[in-house]
Amino acid sequence: MSAAEIVEVLSRGVTVTVSLMLVSGILALVVAFVAGLSRVSGLKIVRFLTTVYVEFFRGTSLLVQLFWIFFVLPQLFGIRLDPFMAGVITLGLNYGAYASEIVRGSILAVPDGQREAAVALNMSKTQRMRLIILPQALRTMLPGFGNISIELLKATALVSLITLQDMMYLAQNLRAADYSLSLKVFGILLVMYFVLALPLIVLSRYLEKRASRGVANT
Amino acid sequence: MTGKPIVQFQNVKKSFDELEVLKGFDLDIMPGEKVSIIGPSGSGKTTIIRMLMTLEKPTDGEIIVDGQNLWHMESNGKWVEANEKHLSKIRGNIGMVFQHFNLFPHMTILRNCTEAPVHVLGLNKKEAEQRAKQMLAKVGLAEKEKNYPFQLSGGQKQRVAIARALVMQPKVMLFDEVTSALDPELVGEVLRVIKDLAEQGDMTMILITHEMDFAMEISDRVVFFADGYLTEEGPPEELFNNPKSDRLKSFLQRFSKV
Numbered sequence: 003m004s005a006a007e008i009v010e011v012l013s014r015g016v017t018v019t020v021s022l023m024l025v026s027g028i029l030a031l032v033v034a035f036v037a038g039l040s041r042v043s044g045l046k047i048v049r050f051l052t053t054v055y056v057e058f059f060r061g062t063s064l065l066v067q068l069f070w071i072f073f074v075l076p077q078l079f080g081i082r083l084d085p086f087m088a089g090v091i092t093l094g095l096n097y098g099a100y101a102s103e104i105v106r107g108s109i110l111a112v113p114d115g116q117r118e119a120a121v122a123l124n125m126s127k128t129q130r131m132r133l134i135i136l137p138q139a140l141r142t143m144l145p146g147f148g149n150i151s152i153e154l155l156k157a158t159a160l161v162s163l164i165t166l167q168d169m170m171y172l173a174q175n176l177r178a179a180d181y182s183l184s185l186k187v188f189g190i191l192l193v194m195y196f197v198l199a200l201p202l203i204v205l206s207r208y209l210e211k212r213a214s215r216g217v218a219n220t
Numbered sequence: 221m222t223g224k225p226i227v228q229f230q231n232v233k234k235s236f237d238e239l240e241v242l243k244g245f246d247l248d249i250m251p252g253e254k255v256s257i258i259g260p261s262g263s264g265k266t267t268i269i270r271m272l273m274t275l276e277k278p279t280d281g282e283i284i285v286d287g288q289n290l291w292h293m294e295s296n297g298k299w300v301e302a303n304e305k306h307l308s309k310i311r312g313n314i315g316m317v318f319q320h321f322n323l324f325p326h327m328t329i330l331r332n333c334t335e336a337p338v339h340v341l342g343l344n345k346k347e348a349e350q351r352a353k354q355m356l357a358k359v360g361l362a363e364k365e366k367n368y369p370f371q372l373s374g375g376q377k378q379r380v381a382i383a384r385a386l387v388m389q390p391k392v393m394l395f396d397e398v399t400s401a402l403d404p405e406l407v408g409e410v411l412r413v414i415k416d417l418a419e420q421g422d423m424t425m426i427l428i429t430h431e432m433d434f435a436m437e438i439s440d441r442v443v444f445f446a447d448g449y450l451t452e453e454g455p456p457e458e459l460f461n462n463p464k465s466d467r468l469k470s471f472l473q474r475f476s477k478v
Contacts, residue, residue: 122315122318122385123385123388124308124311124336124340126304129340137326138326
């Protein structure tokens with residue numbers, strides 16, 4: 003099998019890999035903001051529950067979580083998800099937990115003087131967050147988000163283990179058919195993941211540069 | 221300057237954990253009065269106005285603003301701790317300028333001055349900008365409205381911070397060591413703006429300051445805090461030229477030596 007043929011076969015998985023990354027990325031982003039804001043909430047119970055969620059998903063294996071959602075949930079509760087949904091939910095919740103730490107850290111990194119100035123101007127709690135704190139915290143978050151999106155892309159490979167036909171799954175198939183192809187197939191697979199990650203790498207570099215601008219100490 | 225006080229502190233105490241910074245003081249401030257608070261560092265001066273701005277909660281005692289209790293309110297006939305809504309209602313009377321300016325770095329100078337009027341007072345953008353431009357002109361920075369804070373000098377930043385507070389038209393303005401973070405050559409421009417404000421206005425002003433000459437010049441009354449107590453107060457000439465307590469004498473001596 004020629005390299006071109008291998009690329010051709012693996013390319014059929016690009017759509018799955020990329021759409022999985024995009025959809026779970028969006029879910030992760032939403033989760034990150036909800037959980038991140040909850041972790042700086044004034045309500046103790048909200049903070050506690052979110053901390054439990056975040057530490058659980060950070061502290062256990064992503065693969066085990068995936069198997070739970072795909073294999074155990076149907077047995078336990080009769081909730082049957084198609085592999086794509088299972089992948090999106092697992093990756094979204096897992097990376098959302100990581101990203102929520104970025105959201106939380108960036109919010110806390112905004113100097114307290116900013117909050118105080120907003121109080122002195124009689125802004126409400128919501129206005130303080132929306133108009134003053136978040137816009138500044140967002141700049142600090144962006145490089146972290148860029149970083150985590152690259153990790154998410156690579157983590158999508160795990161869904162091949164729950165029968166989703168992504169690039170990894172197709173590569174495994176090729177290798178199973180002909181063991182002598184291992185080097186070629188997985189060499190090409192590496193390059194293909196890297197090519198997909200490239201735009202993310204460039205984007206996060208750019209965001210990192212931008213983040214340092216306009217965030218003065220006053 | 222007659223009638224009822226606009227701000228009253230009644231036996232106000234404040235502790236941070238074990239440390240009692242303010243050990244109970246009374247202070248009435250009349251509408252339009254310019255009061256300077258002086259004293260050694262660590263004497264709780266800044267805490268006084270931070271409690272008035274609702275940034276710090278008193279451990280004990282009452283603060284009354286324009287006849288209304290700041291930190292307590294009546295609810296179903298009972299006297300309870302103030303909620304955010306109550307605090308917000310009274311807070312609208314008060315504006316504050318901070319030692320470290322605390323301008324919003326992600327907004328232009330104009331936007332720094334219009335954000336609160338638009339979102340808090342509900343002015344439309346045009347009205348807010350008109351007001352903001354007027355105030356920026358007043359502090360001599362009309363031409364900087366399109367700049368961002370990082371493009372300004374410390375003195376300019378502090379003047380913007382004053383304009384930003386003025387746009388909200390507070391009855392009481394608090395100044396927390398507003399020249400302490402400035403290079404010496406920039407102190408003058410900020411003090412001049414405050415002096416103009418003091419001379420024009422019926423605005424009540426409370427200043428924490430280490431600029432003794434300035435305090436003497438603009439204040440109706442100077443209040444000296446030391447060791448957690450309001451130790452001495454009076455008209456500036458009296459306090460500076462004829463201090464009664466030993467604590468104030470030694471404090472002023474240290475200043476005149478420098």
